[in-house]
Structures are given as structure tokens and as C-alpha cells.
Amino acid sequence: MGSVTRKKVLSIMALGAMVGLLLLPILSSLPALAGGGGPAAGGPPPEVAAAKKEGEKEEAKVQKGRDVYYKTEGIVSGAPAPVTTDGEKDYPRYNFESRVLLWFANQQHLYYGSFVLAVPIFCMIIEFMGVVAKDKALGKKYDQLAYDFVKISLTAYSLTAILGGILIFTFLTLYPAFFGYLSSIFRPVMHIYALMFVAESGTLYIYYYGWDKMKTGFLKWMHLSMSVILNVIGTVLMFLANSWIAFMMSPAGVDEKGQFLGNIWHVIHTALWNPLNVHRILGNMAFGGGVVAAYAAYRFLSSKTDEDRAHYDWMGYIAMAIGVAFLIPLPFAGYWLMREVYAYRQQMGITLMGGLLAWLFIIQATMIGILFLSTNYYLWQALGRMRGAEKYFRYIKYLVFILIVGFLIFITPHTMVMTPAELKAMGGQQHPVLGNYGVMSAKNGGINVVITTTVLSFVWYMRGNKVSTVSWAKFGNIFMGVFFALAYINIVWLAIYGYYIPANVRVGLSVPQVATTLSCLFFMLLGLNSVMMKGAKQLGPIEWGKISARSQYALIMLATAFTWMMGLMGYIRSSVRLFWHVNEIMRDNSPWAYTHTVGFAANMISFNVLFFWISILFVFWVGSLTKKAAPVEAKVPVPGGAPQPVGGH
Numbered sequence: 001m002g003s004v005t006r007k008k009v010l011s012i013m014a015l016g017a018m019v020g021l022l023l024l025p026i027l028s029s030l031p032a033l034a035g036g037g038g039p040a041a042g043g044p045p046p047e048v049a050a051a052k053k054e055g056e057k058e059e060a061k062v063q064k065g066r067d068v069y070y071k072t073e074g075i076v077s078g079a080p081a082p083v084t085t086d087g088e089k090d091y092p093r094y095n096f097e098s099r100v101l102l103w104f105a106n107q108q109h110l111y112y113g114s115f116v117l118a119v120p121i122f123c124m125i126i127e128f129m130g131v132v133a134k135d136k137a138l139g140k141k142y143d144q145l146a147y148d149f150v151k152i153s154l155t156a157y158s159l160t161a162i163l164g165g166i167l168i169f170t171f172l173t174l175y176p177a178f179f180g181y182l183s184s185i186f187r188p189v190m191h192i193y194a195l196m197f198v199a200e201s202g203t204l205y206i207y208y209y210g211w212d213k214m215k216t217g218f219l220k221w222m223h224l225s226m227s228v229i230l231n232v233i234g235t236v237l238m239f240l241a242n243s244w245i246a247f248m249m250s251p252a253g254v255d256e257k258g259q260f261l262g263n264i265w266h267v268i269h270t271a272l273w274n275p276l277n278v279h280r281i282l283g284n285m286a287f288g289g290g291v292v293a294a295y296a297a298y299r300f301l302s303s304k305t306d307e308d309r310a311h312y313d314w315m316g317y318i319a320m321a322i323g324v325a326f327l328i329p330l331p332f333a334g335y336w337l338m339r340e341v342y343a344y345r346q347q348m349g350i351t352l353m354g355g356l357l358a359w360l361f362i363i364q365a366t367m368i369g370i371l372f373l374s375t376n377y378y379l380w381q382a383l384g385r386m387r388g389a390e391k392y393f394r395y396i397k398y399l400v401f402i403l404i405v406g407f408l409i410f411i412t413p414h415t416m417v418m419t420p421a422e423l424k425a426m427g428g429q430q431h432p433v434l435g436n437y438g439v440m441s442a443k444n445g446g447i448n449v450v451i452t453t454t455v456l457s458f459v460w461y462m463r464g465n466k467v468s469t470v471s472w473a474k475f476g477n478i479f480m481g482v483f484f485a486l487a488y489i490n491i492v493w494l495a496i497y498g499y500y501i502p503a504n505v506r507v508g509l510s511v512p513q514v515a516t517t518l519s520c521l522f523f524m525l526l527g528l529n530s531v532m533m534k535g536a537k538q539l540g541p542i543e544w545g546k547i548s549a550r551s552q553y554a555l556i557m558l559a560t561a562f563t564w565m566m567g568l569m570g571y572i573r574s575s576v577r578l579f580w581h582v583n584e585i586m587r588d589n590s591p592w593a594y595t596h597t598v599g600f601a602a603n604m605i606s607f608n609v610l611f612f613w614i615s616i617l618f619v620f621w622v623g624s625l626t627k628k629a630a631p632v633e634a635k636v637p638v639p640g641g642a643p644q645p646v647g648g649h
Contacts, residue, residue: 065255067263068585069271074261078184081258081586082177090177091590098174099592100604103574105163105170107567107608108615111287112160113241114280114566115616117234118288119153120204122146122322124227131220143215145315149292150208155619157204161197175590178581182244185254188264189240196237203230238284239277246273249577250344251585258585271344275337282330283569287562289323294559295620297552300545309545316555317382323558324375328454328521331368331447332514339507341576345583348576354415359598360572362413365443367565369407372450374558376403379457381551382464387540389464402453409446414438436499444510445495448517452487455520459529466536476532480524487516563612567605575601 063076084090091098123146130142171179183190207226214223247253253267254260260267296316303309342349351357380396383389412434418426430438437446459480470476491513498506577583579593587593596604 065257065259065261067252067261067266068254068256069250069252070266072266074255074263076255076259077262078254078260079181081181081254081582084177084587084589086589086591090175092174092176094174097592098590102170102174103571103604104608104611105167107570108612109160109163109167110570111563111566111608111612112156112163113238114284114287115291116153116157116160117238118284119149119156119292120207120227120230120234121285122288122292122319123150124224124231125322126318127224127227131224141314145318147211148315150204150211152292152295152620152623154204154208155622156616157201159615159619161201164197175581178586178588181258181586182247182582185247185260185267186244186264189268193237193240196233196240200230200233200237203233235281238280239273240268242276242280243268243270243273245573246270246276248582249341249348249573251582254585256585258582272337272340275333275340279330279333279337282326282333283566285326286323286330287566289319289321289326290555290559290562291616292319293323293555295319297555298617298620299624300552301549306545311544313385313544313547316552320375320378320555320558323562324454327371327375328451329518331451335510335514348583351578352572352576356578356595357572357575358413358415360568360575360601362411363598363602364565364568364572365411367561367568368447369410369450370561371558371565372454373403373407374554374561376454376457378551378554378558379461381548381554382461384548385543385546386464387543388466389460392460392464399453399457403450406446406449406453409437409442410450412437412442439498439506441495441498441506441509444498444513445491448491448513449488451517452484452491452520455517455525456484459525462525462529462533463536465539465542466533467539468532468536470532470535473532476528480528483524484520487520490516560609560613563609564605567608568601571601571605 064073065076066073082090094101126142126146126149130139130146133139133142203226207223207230210223210226214220247267247270250271251258252270253263253265293316296312296319300309300312300316303312338349338353341352353361376399380399383392414430415438426432436442467473468476494509494513498509501509575595577588578595579588580586581588
């Protein structure tokens with residue numbers, strides 16, 4: 001058997017092993033899922049056990065309960081949620097606030113978990129771009145980039161596993177009653193989570209170490225297939241983790257006492273599970289892109305040669321572009337999540353958006369604005385490395401004005417929790433002038449204007465050093481200009497119109513506003529502009545590496561804002577349960593069952609962000625020690641005076 005044939009056989013066997021690792025947890029869980037959870041989670045209820053023991057009845061009495069969410073009847077298969085007391089038994093003391101310790105462990109695990117789940121998706125996309133690229137040199141560059149990405153994530157993956165162990169240890173030692181109850185509810189799928197984690201580890205290492213052996217032809221496609229399996233496992237793993245969070249916010253599959261009713265799918269598929277999954281996928285991807293972009297910026301700023309600067313400039317741009325591609329729909333996913341929260345419990349929505357946590361949402365809106373402002377600033381700086389892009393410089397000030405106006409409206413609060421003195425000073429719960437901009441109609445208009453402007457900046461960047469050569473270029477430019485103008489008019493008009501209709505009708509206006517913004521993204525940027533720029537005349541090469549240092553600080557700002565916003569949203573999600581471990585099912589009777597001040601929460605989030613970035617710098621440093629040869633066979637010729645990692649955007 002030749003060496004090539006042997007490699008093909010081995011690659012097929014490796015891929016088969018990956019598929020087996022993926023299917024094993026699922027197949028092993030089928031009996032439990034089919035049986036609605038199988039054996040009793042947490043053991044039989046005390047009254048049933050007593051009946052059996054005493055022999056008072058020939059058959060044990062079957063107790064039924066009503067699902068708190070699905071409103072269906074089911075056989076009680078678990079113990080009620082424990083009623084905890086403020087004591088050492090349920091809440092052991094370690095001379096420190098247990099909730100803060102758990103907050104820290106949970107947040108760090110979440111940061112690293114998000115990173116290692118996002119980066120393999122990047123690798124899959126970029127490796128695919130390399131495989132299908134017609135330009136072989138460009139294809140190898142993409143392959144090299146994907147390899148660099150997965151190399152970074154490898155060390156982070158080990159750290160994620162360690163942090164996961166610390167998190168479980170923290171739960172067991174600080175909140176044993178709560179963790180015991182939650183484990184009993186999810187017992188039918190606990191082993192799936194563990195097996196998925198093992199499968200994720202196995203596939204990641206096969207994927208990484210098989211890179212050099214599977215770099216051409218059939219073997220390369222097999223390697224790419226492995227990345228698909230790897231990401232399917234990672235996504236399922238994240239969905240399972242999300243089901244715990246969603247259950248705590250909007251429990252289902254249990255009765256009012258918290259007794260498991262035997263249907264594990266109801267426990268997983270709660271009211272907030274789907275919007276939470278979508279929100280976290282997009283958030284993880286945007287976060288992962290930000291972290292990799294920051295890594296590239298760090299390497300760019302510390303590079304000693306033009307070639308290195310060119311490589312990391314290009315790497316930062318690709319990571320930023322992927323991250324922003326997932327950032328753009330993120331506000332819409334967040335809107336869907338909040339809408340579902342309101343639909344599930346209106347009081348939770350009021351607490352989030354107009355009550356106790358309203359200030360945190362203003363901070364969140366500010367962070368979203370910073371993300372888009374940083375992205376636009378980076379793109380405008382990036383125009384400077386393209387010959388011919390000067391024609392756009394004089395228009396940037398208008399984009400700045402539009403972005404600032406949209407941003408200020410977006411962050412304007414409507415109703416806030418205030419002291420009596422503040423209330424008296426302002427003359428009411430709403431500011432007489434600015435309060436008008438705080439309603440959702442205006443906010444939706446503001447953020448859609450910001451996103452549409454970001455799409456326009458991308459269009460300019462894609463055209464920076466190019467001139468369209470299609471015969472209908474003039475008509476295409478006019479059409480695009482009119483389309484964007486009408487989009488702005490439509491978004492602003494709908495925002496104003498919202499003031500003249502009832503609130504329940506006004507909510508529906510967000511749909512045409514979002515549709516308008518997405519039309520600019522898909523029809524103009526990805527559609528018309530791509531067609532017009534195909535075969536376009538280049539005014540000069542992109543001079544990778546010749547970009548201002550300020551642009552790299554914008555990338556670092558982007559990543560920091562992502563990190564801070566993730567920490568903030570995690571805190572908001574947990575705080576909205578107020579004094580409940582599991583909303584309306586299991587009460588938190590610990591001495592820390594109160595909502596921290598905004599200042600304390602902001603300090604804690606900042607500490608988590610700082611710790612994460614210090615530790616991730618260590619991960620970057622460890623990654624830089626690796627001297628493993630890249631999977632590029634030959635050095636790509638570099639035309640022109642400046643290094644050119646790629647031939648296009």
C-alpha cells in the first residue's frame with residue numbers, strides 16, 4: 001500500500017472516529033430522551049418511597065404534576081426543589097462573599113469557553129476559503145492563517161478545561177444544595193455533556209496535529225470535514241450549557257414545587273433557550289474575532305520587520321471583518337431575546353429595561369456604540385494603506401456626524417430608578433426633552449442608522465483602491481447611492497412615525513427597520529458591490545503593514561469592549577432573577593441574595609476583564625514560543641516595496 005493511499009485510509013479512519021465521538025453521546029442519550037428522562041432524577045419523592053416502605057399500598061401511588069411552562073401533566077420523577085436556609089449547611093462560609101467567587105470562576109470559564117468555541121469556526125471558514133481559492137498563493141496564505149488561529153486556541157483550550165473544573169469545585173463547595181438540585185434535574189443529559197467535552201478535546205487535537213499530513217487534494221477535504229465535525233460538537237456542547245442558564249431564568253419541565261416531570265426535552269427547551277443560543281453564537285463569534293484581532297494588533301505593534309507587520313496587519317483585518325460580520329446581527333438577536341423575556345415574564349423585562357437594571361442597559365448600549373465607532377474608525381484608518389482611497393476622506397466627517405447622532409439617541413434613557421431628590425430636580429421620571437429620545441422607537445432608529453453607516457464604511461473600504469469596469473458602473477453607483485439614501489429616510493421616518501401610534505403597534509416597526517438595514521448589508525455590500533467590483537481595475541496594491549498604530553489600538557479597543565460587554569450581559573442575565581436561584585422555583589436564601597450597586601458590578605466586571613486579558617496575554621506568549629513550521633511549502637513572492645500577504649480583500 002502506497003504512502004498516499006495509507007494516508008487516505010488513515011484520514012478516513014480519523015474522520016470516522018470523529019463522527020463516532022459525535023454520535024456516541026447522542027446515541028447513548030436516546031433511551032433517556034425517548035423515555036422522557038428515564039429513571040427518576042434525584043430519586044423518587046419522599047412520599048412515594050414511604051408508601052413503598054410501609055407497604056400500605058400494593059402499588060406505589062403515581063403522583064402527577066403540572067408543567068409550570070408547558071402546562072402539560074407529567075409523572076413526578078424527582079424531588080422538590082430544596083428550601084434552603086441561611087446556614088453553613090446550604091451556604092458554607094469562607095470569609096468572603098461566595099457569590100463574588102462564583103461570579104469570578106463562572107465569568108473566566110465563560111470567556112475562555114467562548115473563545116475556544118469561536119476560533120474553530122473561524123478556522124473552518126478560513127480554511128474553506130483557502131481550499132476554494134483559485135489563487136494558490138492566496139490559498140496558502142488563508143491556510144496559514146487558519147493554522148495560526150487554531151494554534152492560539154490550543155493553549156486556551158487547556159485553560160478552559162482547568163477553569164471548568166474550578167467552576168464545578170466552586171459550585172460544590174459554596175452552593176451544594178443548589179448545585180445538587182440542578183444536577184438532579186439535568187441528570188439524564190449530564191453524561192452527554194461530559195462525553196461531548198471528551199469528543200471536543202479528541203477532535204481538536206486530531207484536527208491540529210493532522211494539519212501537516214493532510215494539506216492537499218482529497219486529504220485536505222477530509223481535514224476540512226474534520227473541522228465541521230469539531231464545530232458541530234462544540235455547538236452542541238454550548239447549547240447544553242445554555243440550557244442550564246435558560247432553565248434558571250425560565251424553568252420548564254418541572255411543577256410549581258420544582259419536581260422533575262420526566263420530560264428532559266421540556267427542561268432543555270425552555271422559553272429562552274432558542275434566543276439565548278442564537279445570541280450566544282453571534283456573541284461568541286464577535287468576541288472571538290475581537291480577541292484574535294487584538295492578538296494580531298499586539299503582534300503588529302511589537303513586530304520588528306515589515307513582513308511581520310504586513311502579516312499581522314492582514315490577520316487583524318480578517319479577524320476584525322469576521323467578528324464584525326457577527327456583530328452586525330447581534331443587536332437584533334439581543335432584541336429578540338429581550339422580546340422573549342417580556343413575553344415570558346413582563347416583570348422581568350421591566351426590571352431589565354426600565355427598572356432596577358436599567359442603568360446597566362444604558363452602559364450596554366454605550367459599549368455597543370463603542371464597538372461600532374471603533375470598527376468604523378479602523379476602516380477609515382485602513383483606507384490610508386490603499387492608493388486611490390483618498391477620494392473618500394472628505395466624506396468621513398459626515399459619517400462621523402451621523403454615527404454620533406445615532407449613538408447619542410441610542411444611549412438616551414427613558415425611565416430610570418432615581419432618588420426622590422433626583423426625581424424632583426428633573427421634574428418627573430422622564431427628562432422633559434431628552435426623555436422623548438429614550439423610547440424604543442427612537443432607539444431602534446438610532447442603532448439602525450449606526451449599523452447602516454457601518455455597512456457604508458465597508459462598501460467604501462471594499463472600493464478603496466478599485467474602480468469598477470462594468471459597463472453599467474455609473475448606473476450601479478447611482479442606484480446604490482439612492483438605495484442608501486432611501487434606507488436612511490425609511491429608518492428615520494419609521495422612528496418618527498412610532499411616536500404617533502400605540503406602543504403595542506410601535507413594537508412592530510422594528511421589523512421593517514431591521515429589514516431595511518439588512519437589505520443594505522445583503523443587497524448592497526454583499527450583492528451589488530461585489531458584482532460591480534468583480535474584475536475591477538486596481539489603482540494600486542494594498543500596502544499591508546502601512547497602517548497607523550492608532551488603527552491597532554482601535555482593534556484592541558474593539559476586543560476590550562467585546563470582553564466588557566460580555567461580562568456585563570452575563571451579570572444582567574443573572575441579576576434579573578433577583579433573589580431566585582431558579583426563577584419562581586428555588587429561592588436564594590443566602591446572605592448575598594441582593595442586587596449589587598451599579599458601581600460594584602462595574603468594578604467586578606472590570607476586574608474580570610483585566611484578569612482575562614492578563615491571562616490571555618500569557619496564552620499568546622506561550623503560543624509565540626511554538627516554533628513549529630507552518631504548513632506552507634514555499635514562500636510566497638512579495639511584489640512591490642511593501643509586503644503583500646494577499647491579493648485582495
